[in-house]
Amino acid sequence: MTDFVKEVEKLMQIPEGYCKACGKCCEIGTARGCLTYDELLKVANNETNAPYNIVNSANDFLATFVPFETIDEARKVNSHFVDMILKTTNKNENEVTFFHCRYLKKDKKCQIYEDRPTFCRKYPAVDERTFFFEGCGLEKVIKENIKKVADIINYLEQKEKNNG
Numbered sequence: 001m002t003d004f005v006k007e008v009e010k011l012m013q014i015p016e017g018y019c020k021a022c023g024k025c026c027e028i029g030t031a032r033g034c035l036t037y038d039e040l041l042k043v044a045n046n047e048t049n050a051p052y053n054i055v056n057s058a059n060d061f062l063a064t065f066v067p068f069e070t071i072d073e074a075r076k077v078n079s080h081f082v083d084m085i086l087k088t089t090n091k092n093e094n095e096v097t098f099f100h101c102r103y104l105k106k107d108k109k110c111q112i113y114e115d116r117p118t119f120c121r122k123y124p125a126v127d128e129r130t131f132f133f134e135g136c137g138l139e140k141v142i143k144e145n146i147k148k149v150a151d152i153i154n155y156l157e158q159k160e161k162n163n164g
């Protein structure tokens with residue numbers, strides 16, 4: 001059993017050596033819940049009933065990301081992402097704000113890479129809900145690892161049934 005746990009733990013880590021440093025995941029993003037900038041500010045300023053950890057993460061997000069001035073500016077960067085967010089959230093253009101990172105340099109490198117925030121270190125998560133930007137070097141390997149984890153769980157469940 002321990003070997004399986006170790007294997008699953010390993011598969012759940014972000015694989016090293018696959019990121020192409022293309023900067024697409026830093027060029028555009030949305031806040032958790034795809035809130036508007038005003039809604040996010042209210043959360044960050046503790047003007048809602050959001051719990052402490054959500055207030056903190058709203059502040060962390062705003063310390064790193066700045067809103068695009070218009071949705072057209074966001075579309076110029078990645079119209080596929082804008083359309084995908086609007087479609088999946090069923091929101092209109094005024095109900096979501098798109099952001100870009102203040103630390104992304106023109107050459108697509110991170111100005112603060114060694115000190116980048118935790119949420120940058122945790123992207124892309126090994127999770128079925130993760131959105132991958134077009135051409136992301138991690139998409140294939142992470143999807144394979146999610147499948148391997150599911151196979152291990154299925155195998156263990158089947159084994160338990162057979163033993164039971």
Ligand code: SF4
Pocket residue numbers: 025026064101102103104105109110111112113116117120
């Ligand atoms: S801080 Fe660095 S790694 Fe994080 S989004 Fe900005 S440019 Fe990307």
Ligand code: SF4
Pocket residue numbers: 018019020021022023024025026123124133135136137138
């Ligand atoms: S989109 Fe993928 S390959 Fe590109 S910088 Fe982000 S994690 Fe790396």
